[in-house]
Amino acid sequence: MTNYFELFELPIQLPVDVTLLTNYYQQLQRQYHPDNFAAVNDDEKVLIIQKSAMINDAYKILKNPITAAEYFLSLRGFNVSTEQNIIHDADFLMEQFSLREKLDDIENRNDFDLLDDFHTKIVERRKNVYDQLLQNIKEQDWNVALNHIYKIRYLNRVIEQIEKIQEKQFAL
The missing domain is CATH 1.10.287.110 (DnaJ domain)
Known part of the structure; x- marks a missing residue:
């Protein structure tokens, strides 16, 4: 290969x-x-x-910085493509639940300014997790780095949902 x-x-x-x-x-x-x-x-x-x-x-x-990180970890023997990406960080999982509730609320209000602000916030959150990922890779803390990959995937799904809602706005 x-x-x-x-x-x-x-x-x-x-x-x-x-x-x-x-x-x-x-x-x-x-x-x-x-x-x-x-x-x-x-x-x-x-x-x-x-x-x-x-x-x-x-x-x-x-x-792509995220797929490059996934590929990098795959070179280290980690199966990053598995869907069994369980996050054992209860605070992060609660944050995801809260973010999804907030997104539902914003969508129901049709507040596109608030949606744009929310999008910016989530993109920044993903950047922070990516920076932590780079630090873990530098320290060769592979399992924590892998966990950050999974967190980024969660955040990417929220960003994708936001972008779908934004697309609906422009379709009107």
Whole structure:
């Protein structure tokens, strides 16, 4: 299996240097673009298309700070894709319950200014959890880092709900 950090000649660390990532991505895309291989046989074309698709997937994963962190932890042997992501932080779970109640209240009021403020607050909360995640990775506290990944997923779901409500606003 190809290591995405190595593919883009990046150090295996977080956060990912997006400028370097983008530069290497563009170089690889030029090198492996299927149009450059029109004269090769079908078997080689398939391999080039697969390589190009893998480059695109790797770029998409490493460009996003959250999926890059998930990938980083997967390199350390953690199965981050499992849905059995149980959070043992009662305060965080209560916070999630409270956030969802507040979101329901805001939606029922149709108060889009309050919704925008709430969105900003949740995005900032996610950033704080991400910063904690980076600190845990730096300290090689893998289980706590994994727990922060799960927390970010919870916050992402709240953000997605907010954005769906915002989309409804613009559809009116």
